[in-house]
Amino acid sequence: MLECQRAAFDLGDGVHYLNCAYMAPMSRSVERAGLEGLARKRRPYQLQARHFFEESEHLRERFARVLGLADAERVALVPSVSYGMAIVARNTSLLPSQKVVVAHEQFPSNVYAWRRLCARHSARLEVVRAPIDGAGRAREWNARLVECIDASTALVALPHVHWADGTRFDLAAIAARARAVGAALVVDGTQSIGALPFDMAEIRPDALVCAGYKWLMGPYALGYAYLGPRFEHGEPLEDNWIARASSEDFRGLVQYRDGYQPGARRFDMGERSNLQSMPMALAALEQVLAWGPERIQRYCSELAREIVARAAALGFVAEDEAWRGAHLFGLRAPRGVEVGRVSAALQTREVHVSVRGDAIRVSPHVYNDSSDVDALVEALREGCARS
Ligand SMILES: Cc1ncc(COP(=O)(O)O)c(C=O)c1O
Numbered sequence: 001m002l003e004c005q006r007a008a009f010d011l012g013d014g015v016h017y018l019n020c021a022y023m024a025p026m027s028r029s030v031e032r033a034g035l036e037g038l039a040r041k042r043r044p045y046q047l048q049a050r051h052f053f054e055e056s057e058h059l060r061e062r063f064a065r066v067l068g069l070a071d072a073e074r075v076a077l078v079p080s081v082s083y084g085m086a087i088v089a090r091n092t093s094l095l096p097s098q099k100v101v102v103a104h105e106q107f108p109s110n111v112y113a114w115r116r117l118c119a120r121h122s123a124r125l126e127v128v129r130a131p132i133d134g135a136g137r138a139r140e141w142n143a144r145l146v147e148c149i150d151a152s153t154a155l156v157a158l159p160h161v162h163w164a165d166g167t168r169f170d171l172a173a174i175a176a177r178a179r180a181v182g183a184a185l186v187v188d189g190t191q192s193i194g195a196l197p198f199d200m201a202e203i204r205p206d207a208l209v210c211a212g213y214k215w216l217m218g219p220y221a222l223g224y225a226y227l228g229p230r231f232e233h234g235e236p237l238e239d240n241w242i243a244r245a246s247s248e249d250f251r252g253l254v255q256y257r258d259g260y261q262p263g264a265r266r267f268d269m270g271e272r273s274n275l276q277s278m279p280m281a282l283a284a285l286e287q288v289l290a291w292g293p294e295r296i297q298r299y300c301s302e303l304a305r306e307i308v309a310r311a312a313a314l315g316f317v318a319e320d321e322a323w324r325g326a327h328l329f330g331l332r333a334p335r336g337v338e339v340g341r342v343s344a345a346l347q348t349r350e351v352h353v354s355v356r357g358d359a360i361r362v363s364p365h366v367y368n369d370s371s372d373v374d375a376l377v378e379a380l381r382e383g384c385a386r387s
Pocket of ligand 1: 022079080083107110159163188190191
């Protein structure tokens with residue numbers, strides 16, 4: 001069992017940060033790596049051609065390890081989820097009779113690309129709604145998703161947990177159904193990879209894209225895309241020089257090449273070799289690997305159980321444990337309680353969470369402990385009393 005890791009961060013006294021789903025705080029080791037990386041720009045004459053490649057390769061390898069992959073050949077470095085999804089969309093064609101399946105109210109970066117793709121091919125985007133709140137909501141939502149995937153489905157685009165309230169999607173069952181009908185499965189792993197184990201061998205997504213600044217603990221504007229065999233000879237979004245064959249040879253760059261670097265490197269973003277963010281992301285992934293997504297999830301489970309139980313005593317409702325993340329879950333306010341009042345009480349006590357609709361989104365990590373739970377519960381109690 002992990003111990004509380006607050007000392008690895010600089011969160012400020014009296015601050016109760018339960019909002020990693022918004023943005024991970026920068027750990028001390030990530031900050032150090034960033035400062036050292038930034039300082040390299042002082043003396044560009046010390047940079048060698050290999051510096052433009054080595055860190056990218058290390059980063060690819062670390063992300064592959066987070067996913068439990070044997071090698072990093074199918075990992076591309078991307079700036080955002082929208083970019084990764086755009087790669088997938090660029091390399092997917094639909095028939096007018098086909099459809100793309102998504103869940104209701106997904107994060108926009110995993111929706112707009114499919115709206116455009118469907119519009120371009122006169123195909124249909126099917127948005128699967130959750131049933132109204134109540135017992136069994138997540139189970140029923142998952143059943144609806146599986147049912148919706150049929151022979152006309154070309155692509156299914158989902159997260160592992162819903163960004164707004166942590167509802168868990170049974171990707172193993174959904175993937176099996178998608179495979180059975182020949183549909184591609186694309187996963188937005190932003191709100192799960194790093195904190196919730198993901199079984200690549202069982203789920204076998206065709207693509208998986210993650211922003212790196214939340215549960216992967218890294219800097220903003222650097223993310224990761226796993227692009228499976230479907231994208232083997234795919235077309236990148238841009239024609240940057242470093243993704244082309246033999247780009248290591250700086251003297252031969254104007255011997256323009258049609259070929260690419262091997263594997264998914266062809267999809268890498270331009271100027272990926274960022275002196276500052278690369279070392280930060282490396283330090284971040286090393287930290288995630290040292291803690292391990294399984295242990296992180298287990299650590300969060302202890303906190304989540306206590307939060308959910310004590311909030312339930314005040315009338316707040318959370319999804320069943322099996323159908324939500326422990327690192328990300330929603331607390332739905334009881335009838336008659338104004339979320340705005342709860343929000344104000346949370347702010348007064350420096351309890352940082354997100355409010356999404358009528359749900360309070362709580363997303364703990366290894367820097368949280370029981371003092372954060374106490375502060376959150378007290379703020380909820382006060383919010384109820386003020387309503
Ligand atoms: C589920 C999910 N996907 C993606 C993102 C970020 O998308 P992008 O990297 O395109 O800005 C977020 C940000 O909150 C998110 O919650």
